[in-house]
Amino acid sequence: MTTAWIDGQPVSSGEAIREAAKLLSMSRLPLVTGRFDDISALREAARVAGFSGGVLDHSDLGRVAPLIEALRDNGIIRISPGEVRRRADRVLVVGADPFAGSEAVFEQIFAVDPDLGAKAKGGQREIVLLGPDEPGRFSEVKGHVRTVGCPADQLGDAIGVLRAGLGGKPFGDGPFEEGAARALAGWLKDAAFAAIVFDATELDAISIESVAGLVSDLNAETRASALPLTAGSVYGAAEGAIWVTGFPLRTAFGRGDPEHDMMLNDGAWLISSGESDARIMLSYDETALDVADVPTILLSTAEEPAGEGARVIFKIGRPGVDHPMVHHEPRFGSFVSTPAEHHGMATNAADILSAIADQLGKAHHSNDEARA
Amino acid sequence: MLTCLKGGHVVDPANGIDEVRDIFIKDGKIVDAPAEAGSANETVDCSGMVVMAGAIDIHSHIAGGHVNTARLLLPEWHRAFSARPGETALSKVGWTTKETGLRYAEMGFTTVVEPAMGPQAALHAHLELADIPIIDKATLVVLGNDDMLMSMIRDGESDEAIADYVLWTVDASKALGVKCINAGGSAAFKENVRSYAFDTEVPDYGVSSRQILKTLQKAVTDAGIPHPLHVHCNNLGVPGASADAAEATIRASEGMPLHLAHIQFYGYGIEGRRGFSSKGEELARLINENPDVTVDIGQVMFGQTVTISSDEMRQFAGRAQASPGKSIIMDQEANGGGVVPMNYKEKSFFNALQWAIGLELFLLIEDPSRVFFTTDHPNGAPFTTYPDIFALLMDRNVREKWIEALPKSVKKWTSLPEIEREYTLAEIATMTRAAPAKLLGTRDRGHLGSGATADISVYRPNDDKAKMFGAAAYLFKDGVKVVENGAVVAKPYGRALTLKTHSDAKMGSRLDRYFDEAYGLQSRWFKVEGSALRRETPFREVPCLS
Ligand SMILES: [Zn+2]
Numbered sequence: 001m002t003t004a005w006i007d008g009q010p011v012s013s014g015e016a017i018r019e020a021a022k023l024l025s026m027s028r029l030p031l032v033t034g035r036f037d038d039i040s041a042l043r044e045a046a047r048v049a050g051f052s053g054g055v056l057d058h059s060d061l062g063r064v065a066p067l068i069e070a071l072r073d074n075g076i077i078r079i080s081p082g083e084v085r086r087r088a089d090r091v092l093v094v095g096a097d098p099f100a101g102s103e104a105v106f107e108q109i110f111a112v113d114p115d116l117g118a119k120a121k122g123g124q125r126e127i128v129l130l131g132p133d134e135p136g137r138f139s140e141v142k143g144h145v146r147t148v149g150c151p152a153d154q155l156g157d158a159i160g161v162l163r164a165g166l167g168g169k170p171f172g173d174g175p176f177e178e179g180a181a182r183a184l185a186g187w188l189k190d191a192a193f194a195a196i197v198f199d200a201t202e203l204d205a206i207s208i209e210s211v212a213g214l215v216s217d218l219n220a221e222t223r224a225s226a227l228p229l230t231a232g233s234v235y236g237a238a239e240g241a242i243w244v245t246g247f248p249l250r251t252a253f254g255r256g257d258p259e260h261d262m263m264l265n266d267g268a269w270l271i272s273s274g275e276s277d278a279r280i281m282l283s284y285d286e287t288a289l290d291v292a293d294v295p296t297i298l299l300s301t302a303e304e305p306a307g308e309g310a311r312v313i314f315k316i317g318r319p320g321v322d323h324p325m326v327h328h329e330p331r332f333g334s335f336v337s338t339p340a341e342h343h344g345m346a347t348n349a350a351d352i353l354s355a356i357a358d359q360l361g362k363a364h365h366s367n368d369e370a371r372a
Numbered sequence: 373m374l375t376c377l378k379g380g381h382v383v384d385p386a387n388g389i390d391e392v393r394d395i396f397i398k399d400g401k402i403v404d405a406p407a408e409a410g411s412a413n414e415t416v417d418c419s420g421m422v423v424m425a426g427a428i429d430i431h432s433h434i435a436g437g438h439v440n441t442a443r444l445l446l447p448e449w450h451r452a453f454s455a456r457p458g459e460t461a462l463s464k465v466g467w468t469t470k471e472t473g474l475r476y477a478e479m480g481f482t483t484v485v486e487p488a489m490g491p492q493a494a495l496h497a498h499l500e501l502a503d504i505p506i507i508d509k510a511t512l513v514v515l516g517n518d519d520m521l522m523s524m525i526r527d528g529e530s531d532e533a534i535a536d537y538v539l540w541t542v543d544a545s546k547a548l549g550v551k552c553i554n555a556g557g558s559a560a561f562k563e564n565v566r567s568y569a570f571d572t573e574v575p576d577y578g579v580s581s582r583q584i585l586k587t588l589q590k591a592v593t594d595a596g597i598p599h600p601l602h603v604h605c606n607n608l609g610v611p612g613a614s615a616d617a618a619e620a621t622i623r624a625s626e627g628m629p630l631h632l633a634h635i636q637f638y639g640y641g642i643e644g645r646r647g648f649s650s651k652g653e654e655l656a657r658l659i660n661e662n663p664d665v666t667v668d669i670g671q672v673m674f675g676q677t678v679t680i681s682s683d684e685m686r687q688f689a690g691r692a693q694a695s696p697g698k699s700i701i702m703d704q705e706a707n708g709g710g711v712v713p714m715n716y717k718e719k720s721f722f723n724a725l726q727w728a729i730g731l732e733l734f735l736l737i738e739d740p741s742r743v744f745f746t747t748d749h750p751n752g753a754p755f756t757t758y759p760d761i762f763a764l765l766m767d768r769n770v771r772e773k774w775i776e777a778l779p780k781s782v783k784k785w786t787s788l789p790e791i792e793r794e795y796t797l798a799e800i801a802t803m804t805r806a807a808p809a810k811l812l813g814t815r816d817r818g819h820l821g822s823g824a825t826a827d828i829s830v831y832r833p834n835d836d837k838a839k840m841f842g843a844a845a846y847l848f849k850d851g852v853k854v855v856e857n858g859a860v861v862a863k864p865y866g867r868a869l870t871l872k873t874h875s876d877a878k879m880g881s882r883l884d885r886y887f888d889e890a891y892g893l894q895s896r897w898f899k900v901e902g903s904a905l906r907r908e909t910p911f912r913e914v915p916c917l918s
Contacts, residue, residue, distance in 0.1 A: 016683075026560075039499065040904075040906055042907070043499075054460045068444070071444060071445065071700065072444055072445050072446075072447060072698075073698065073700055075445065075691075075694075075698035075699045075700045076700055076701075077688075077700075077701040077702075077703070077706070078700070078701070078702055078703070079702070079703040080492075080702075080703070080704045080705060081892075082705050082891035082892060083562075083703050083704060083705055084703075085891065085892055086519075086890065086891065087562060107892070108891075108892035108893075109890070112892075114577065115890075116562075117562065117563055117575075117576055118563060118576045119534075120577045121576070122879060123801075129842065145737055192564075193562065219688070220566055223562060223563075223564045225703045239440060239496075240499075242440050242443045242444055243435075243439075243440050243443065243468065243499075243503060244469060244470075244501045244503060245449060245466060245468060246443060246447070246467040246468045251409070254417065280528075313506075324903065326495070326499065326904045329897060330493060331892060331893060333437075333492065333704065334437060334492050334493050334496050334895055334897075335495045335497065335499060336495060336894075336896075336897040337495060337900075337901050337904035343703050350906065364777050371582060
């Protein structure tokens with residue numbers, strides 16, 4: 001079975017690896033990107049970027065960039081979903097449907113009543129949905145649910161108003177009905193343990209900082225904590241990149257020490273501006289990709305990945321299905337490993353990336369990463 | 373291949389050796405001198421140099437979720453590393469797993485313990501450790517704020533059941549030992565308790581910090597885990613209450629071994645108009661009188677750093693002093709924790725006295741095998757300050773110079789200027805090699821006897837001890853030369869040292885149900901699989917005490 005192609009022609013994987021390394025080493029600024037669902041692939045991709053003097057990015061990083069910015073500029077008091085499940089007697093859910101794509105976390109939190117904490121246990125959870133006026137997936141959860149209407153584009157303002165209401169400062173009602181903001185702030189303050197849940201990919205950095213500020217103010221006298229949700233693999237990939245490179249992706253290795261810049265090292269911009277003249281990309285997309293813009297090395301799970309205009313193609317297995325994977329599990333708030341669903345011959349993208357990095361490393365005469 | 377390190381001054385207190393002699397290495401181990409002189413394939417001239425076992429750091433926050441959160445919160449210091457090397461001690465650390473391995477190796481360290489791995493962060497911690505080159509690593513898993521343990525104590529479950537739970541956790545997380553951080557304090561903080569001490573009960577559980585600590589101490593001892601329970605006491609950093617907490621905990625050791633971490637942060641009294649004074653002498657006396665107890669210091673050094681701790685209550689309180697003014701606090705299933713930036717200033721009375729208290733403890737605790745060399749990296753200071761601390765311990769003149777630079781008011785409040793003791797090379801080797809290996813139960817290291825792992829550091833003597841210990845002349849890791857003249861020349865990967873144990877199947881199925889029903893989590897997520905780490909030999913097992 002063919003698993004590697006150069007210019008559409010079947011080749012051995014060894015040939016493809018050498019060709020990929022050659023392409024990357026000749027590039028002025030190669031882009032290493034894609035969707036790194038498997039943290040093993042991310043770790044190896046960082047080596048590829050390092051040895052080739054490229055830029056490491058994730059195709060979805062833009063979705064979590066506001067969260068990353070808010071966390072590092074401002075900080076936060078945050079909570080894991082398991083602890084919300086057991087301890088939060090009052091949950092403020094911010095946004096139209098922050099659990100879209102985070103259904104497992106929704107189930108984890110709301111399937112049971114809180115059972116820890118002298119004041120919280122034995123009672124039912126109270127849930128306030130701050131957003132468009134419809135309960136959606138909350139129509140059947142345990143606990144008391146009510147909605148406080150707020151247009152999606154005014155959520156950040158609404159949080160700011162709640163914060164002012166908490167402080168007893170004079171404030172306008174913003175998107176709230178008269179008196180509703182003060183009541184809601186009081187409701188949060190009287191909780192045994194309040195949790196504020198939001199989709200961090202839907203709010204801008206200022207709004208996220210506003211949530212963090214509200215939580216911080218609440219903790220002056222009571223306990224409250226924030227739960228930012230980020231569906232998909234990108235937050236985990238950013239975490240992995242932080243320990244390997246020091247930064248949450250969008251990091252350039254062209255000048256020796258890693259340099260991080262959310263704008264200058266945005267992969268999409270690097271390609272569209274012509275800054276990057278080659279790309280290696282990891283794709284779990286079954287549909288054909290248009291990658292004719294720059295010479296591309298494509299690692300693809302597609303059934304028949306050949307013929308998509310890429311210079312070099314590797315067919316790879318699906319992580320957690322065809323081979324084991326290591327990924328960030330939002331319910332756990334940390335990394336877990338998942339075995340393969342079946343034993344097969346499918347190639348692990350991490351192994352391909354590792355081989356390309358080794359090939360590039362050889363050219364550097366590097367003694368790095370000897371596998372002892 | 374037989375390698376001979378020829379003619380060095382070998383300082384190996386574990387074997388009672390302090391003399392010029394040759395050391396032989398074969399297949400990664402230290403071996404006896406061959407019968408035929410001159411049969412070595414390779415000779416490294418060590419004449420005039422000091423030869424010791426590789427150094428061991430028993431408490432340094434180098435990996436895991438909280439450390440990574442600190443990297444996220446403080447990217448500016450990483451940038452500082454690239455653009456302005458040497459500006460701050462923290463910037464010299466760099467901010468990556470790779471830098472961690474290289475900087476430790478350059479100083480002659482070969483084993484480092486990450487002391488605060490949450491059970492849920494175990495795979496994360498091990499993934500990071502797997503990416504740290506050269507050195508061997510180990511972890512302590514944190515218990516003592518977890519619902520399971522506190523419930524078991526409340527419900528009067530048997531010692532055996534509790535030991536099974538502890539061993540399951542150690543086994544799943546691939547830890548070497550167990551740490552307890554402000555026992556019950558994080559759980560109490562979730563109940564909005566803001567003031568908490570050794571005999572305070574955790575609301576809703578009705579168990580006290582003392583009960584949790586004593587239960588864990590017994591479980592660890594009964595299970596034959598070589599490293600005694602590693603304790604972060606209550607009320608860290610609080611003048612008066614911190615010293616009370618340390619004293620109460622030391623007295624509670626009651627004939628069983630106990631290790632107290634970063635004891636400097638507990639040496640604070642309330643005298644003087646600033647309400648801040650040294651309890652260093654009293655604390656040192658208490659430790660000298662209690663042979664069951666070992667301590668590490670957590671020395672403060674001046675400059676920008678960041679505090680990383682699973683003591684959520686303490687970190688929450690500390691966020692008011694965050695510098696720069698931002699922090700991340702985490703409520704999690706057990707301990708949670710927090711990351712709070714900190715800038716220790718030489719001109720601050722408080723910070724200067726903290727510095728002095730750490731040195732008082734180092735110098736007044738008499739037995740170098742019961743006091744360990746740490747800054748609680750990065751909490752007191754980054755580990756890159758170690759060379760300066762060696763100089764402070766070994767050279768009274770260096771101390772005098774440092775004291776001169778402090779605010780004059782500090783001198784009145786510390787006995788440090790009167791302390792004449794200077795650590796000898798043999799005492800340094802005891803504190804950083806022989807004793808840590810014994811404390812961790814890793815008998816294959818910390819000494820240069822036949823059969824030991826060939827982790828060997830070689831230093832060029834220098835009157836400037838910071839220069840001497842800042843750059844190893846050579847470092848051998850598993851017999852391979854990895855550092856020469858202070859620069860890394862090879863980057864093999866070490867392993868994580870894990871406890872050789874097994875977990876009880878009944879406890880396993882109980883926890884399968886518990887994590888699912890209580891938290892909606894799968895118990896298998898807590899288990900670290902070596903294959904997930906992508907290293908040929910991710911682990912080396914350390915046996916339990918029989
Ligand atoms: Zn510590």
